[in-house]
Amino acid sequence: MSYLKKVQYNCKKATFLIEKKMADRITFREHIELRIHLMGCSVCKLYGKQSRIINDMVQQLWQSSMPDQVRLDDDFKKELQERIEEELNKK
Amino acid sequence: MNPENQLLDPHQWVKAHADYLYAYTIKRIDDTELARDLVQETFLAALEKVKNFEGRSSERTWLTAILKNKIIDVYRKKSARLAKEVQQAEHEQQDFFEDDGHWSPGHRPLSFGIEQVDPLVNKEFNTILQKCMQKLPALWMAVFTMKHIDDEETTVICSELKVSPANFWVIIHRTKLNLRACLQRNWGENL
Numbered sequence: 343m344s345y346l347k348k349v350q351y352n353c354k355k356a357t358f359l360i361e362k363k364m365a366d367r368i369t370f371r372e373h374i375e376l377r378i379h380l381m382g383c384s385v386c387k388l389y390g391k392q393s394r395i396i397n398d399m400v401q402q403l404w405q406s407s408m409p410d411q412v413r414l415d416d417d418f419k420k421e422l423q424e425r426i427e428e429e430l431n432k433k
Numbered sequence: 434m435n436p437e438n439q440l441l442d443p444h445q446w447v448k449a450h451a452d453y454l455y456a457y458t459i460k461r462i463d464d465t466e467l468a469r470d471l472v473q474e475t476f477l478a479a480l481e482k483v484k485n486f487e488g489r490s491s492e493r494t495w496l497t498a499i500l501k502n503k504i505i506d507v508y509r510k511k512s513a514r515l516a517k518e519v520q521q522a523e524h525e526q527q528d529f530f531e532d533d534g535h536w537s538p539g540h541r542p543l544s545f546g547i548e549q550v551d552p553l554v555n556k557e558f559n560t561i562l563q564k565c566m567q568k569l570p571a572l573w574m575a576v577f578t579m580k581h582i583d584d585e586e587t588t589v590i591c592s593e594l595k596v597s598p599a600n601f602w603v604i605i606h607r608t609k610l611n612l613r614a615c616l617q618r619n620w621g622e623n624l
Contacts, residue, residue, distance in 0.1 A: 352534035423447040
């Protein structure tokens with residue numbers, strides 16, 4: 343297989359580069375390879391689009407999620423503060 | 434006593450910060466028992482360090498930094514199993530792709546309506562996203578969140594979690610392939 347064909351057909355590599363590019367940076371050569379691949383591969387183009395959306399959604403979920411539901415129970419908190427007072431008194 | 438120390442008020446710590454620190458932990462380590470322990474350890478460790486507090490950050494930021502180190506210790510212990518997880522990741526990745534690197538027919542991404550979802554209003558979607566995230570190995574989630582949520586440098590993550598850069602990228606790639614496939618499988622059905 344020629345070098346160009348390898349680039350064109352390697353979706354595994356292309357999706358890897360999509361992730362690497364999103365998280366950090368890729369080299370100039372990798373950038374060119376990815377562009378060549380994406381020109382001819384609508385599936386990986388779709389993957390890239392979805393992948394970016396997923397990142398945004400995870401971030402939103404992370405920032406917004408669960409402030410009300412996730413709480414320590416009052417007994418635990420009471421004991422914890424008592425424990426802290428105990429340590430403070432030792433000093 | 435250093436006057437800046439007045440900024441710390443351990444008598445109010447639990448009331449002011451315990452729920453926040455607990456939520457911070459639970460998001461990163463999905464284990465309520467362990468999360469409670471870590472919050473407690475954080476306060477106790479903080480008491481030991483009160484005199485080192487220089488007042489340059491808020492009390493909460495300072496406590497969170499102590500907690501963060503404890504969470505990374507947990508991640509690190511989990512990364513002892515890393516070699517096996519990466520091996521498994523590479524093996525499973527063969528399911529996503531053919532030997533020549535092509536998508537295998539059953540795993541090819543399809544349009545499944547994710548573009549139209551507004552996660553701020555769509556609780557159902559968020560529930561599915563959360564479930565898909567919980568299915569991932571803990572260490573993958575740790576790598577993923579340190580990179581995409583905490584925005585840490587790759588070199589920092591690699592050294593803190595003792596992961597090689599090559600393994601780091603396998604995990605980042607694999608995590609996203611999995612999350613995407615899980616969302617397509619579970620959300621796609623709703624269309």
